[in-house]
Amino acid sequence: MGMFDYLYYQGLQYQTKDTPRQAIDNYKIEVDLDSGLICLWEEQYDSEFVEDSSSFFGGHIKQSNHRWVCCNKFDGLVRFYREDEARGGYKNEAWIEYQALFMDGKMVKLTQTRGVEPLTAWYQSGIKELNLKENK
Numbered sequence: 001m002g003m004f005d006y007l008y009y010q011g012l013q014y015q016t017k018d019t020p021r022q023a024i025d026n027y028k029i030e031v032d033l034d035s036g037l038i039c040l041w042e043e044q045y046d047s048e049f050v051e052d053s054s055s056f057f058g059g060h061i062k063q064s065n066h067r068w069v070c071c072n073k074f075d076g077l078v079r080f081y082r083e084d085e086a087r088g089g090y091k092n093e094a095w096i097e098y099q100a101l102f103m104d105g106k107m108v109k110l111t112q113t114r115g116v117e118p119l120t121a122w123y124q125s126g127i128k129e130l131n132l133k134e135n136k
Contacts (some may be wrong), residue, residue: 007080014080032070040071040108072105086116
């Protein structure tokens with residue numbers, strides 16, 4: 001499966017394997033107040049190894065000085081996704097997915113690629129049934 005990063009978009013957390021570092025880091029898509037353009041931001045931090053003899057690896061990485069930096073040299077397509085819990089989530093193979101195209105860290109195109117399908121009649125009946133149970 002490999003590693004992934006977290007990407008925040010419109011207040012929701014997604015996963016992606018298309019960001020520059022792939023080290024379980026945080027990214028966000030948000031407006032750059034200086035330019036007024038939508039940018040890909042990376043949470044950067046300083047890190048140091050802290051020795052600890054009781055740790056399996058002999059220590060751990062300590063992060064400090066967290067800050068958000070625009071990925072202004074990034075060109076590429078970022079696909080990001082999350083479970084669509086309203087449709088049954090991963091067990092029902094229900095996902096919400098987007099793909100965003102960036103040039104110089106600025107978003108030039110955004111497309112929702114999954115999660116826009118209309119609900120099937122079978123699924124709609126299940127939602128109605130659930131709502132009736134909850135309202136009793």
